[in-house]
Amino acid sequence: MAKISYLTIDDSPTHHTDQLTDWLSARGIPAVLFCIGSTYQDLHLTCDGMTQLPDPIIRAIQKGFMIGNHTWSHRRASTLSYDQIIEEIERTELMIDNLYRRAGRARPAKLLRFPHIDRGTGGWIVDYPSLGIHEPAIRELFGNGLNIKLSPPPAEWVDKKNRIQEYLTRAGFTANIYPGVTFDWFTQTEMALARDHLYTFSTSDWMMNPDFTSYNSEWAYHSLSDLKQKIDHDPWLHSEQSANIVLAHDHNNMFDVTTSLIEHMIKTGISFREVKV
Numbered sequence: 001m002a003k004i005s006y007l008t009i010d011d012s013p014t015h016h017t018d019q020l021t022d023w024l025s026a027r028g029i030p031a032v033l034f035c036i037g038s039t040y041q042d043l044h045l046t047c048d049g050m051t052q053l054p055d056p057i058i059r060a061i062q063k064g065f066m067i068g069n070h071t072w073s074h075r076r077a078s079t080l081s082y083d084q085i086i087e088e089i090e091r092t093e094l095m096i097d098n099l100y101r102r103a104g105r106a107r108p109a110k111l112l113r114f115p116h117i118d119r120g121t122g123g124w125i126v127d128y129p130s131l132g133i134h135e136p137a138i139r140e141l142f143g144n145g146l147n148i149k150l151s152p153p154p155a156e157w158v159d160k161k162n163r164i165q166e167y168l169t170r171a172g173f174t175a176n177i178y179p180g181v182t183f184d185w186f187t188q189t190e191m192a193l194a195r196d197h198l199y200t201f202s203t204s205d206w207m208m209n210p211d212f213t214s215y216n217s218e219w220a221y222h223s224l225s226d227l228k229q230k231i232d233h234d235p236w237l238h239s240e241q242s243a244n245i246v247l248a249h250d251h252n253n254m255f256d257v258t259t260s261l262i263e264h265m266i267k268t269g270i271s272f273r274e275v276k277v
């Protein structure tokens, strides 16, 4: 097997979405764009949301990109009630349905990625002690790349996370669209069962957002060259035995960073493939 990856991009749309999807199309790189419903602000980041910028997403659908749900207002699920989370998801679903209709295309699947990968349990993305021998691999995956504190959540958060997964199953959401992801730590843990979209490699491109510089000192990576080395030395990204799910972002002012990291991955022999629904 060659080195295969699937590209997933969070936080669209922005004023750069057209530029980004054109750049990807020109190179034959497919991607899933996880989109936000309305304007959102966090740290120094502003995302416009599909309410303000529907047209770049309609065009992305017409260019063949797949659109996923990244919730209405990009709030952390651990800070919301179960009902609020469902409302965040369902409002965004209506918007995505509407944009597929306006694009004149059938919607292929219902896909969701939680903002900050907060699945209801904060930074405790998966239940680490239940992972057995796979715990170190998954701690490494979610540790530095997200800059989150890994502390065990209260029981009610765990209950909420389970109820959300049950809801996603009933509502027909799937994350099973990435063929060939065969790492033991993925297939033999709750990662394989998730109805929301996780990943196996984070570009951490958002850490180079020029609007974020005042926070930079606390983070694991400080330059574009650090992030290229992260690509070069990732323990799994270059496996020819398993495909990877790659996380990148569509942020204002980040087009150059994100595309140069994707370009670097291609240079190291990675080929980006279409997901399968």
Ligand SMILES: [Zn+2]
Binding pocket: 010, 011, 070, 074, 114, 115, 116
């Ligand atoms: Zn996000």
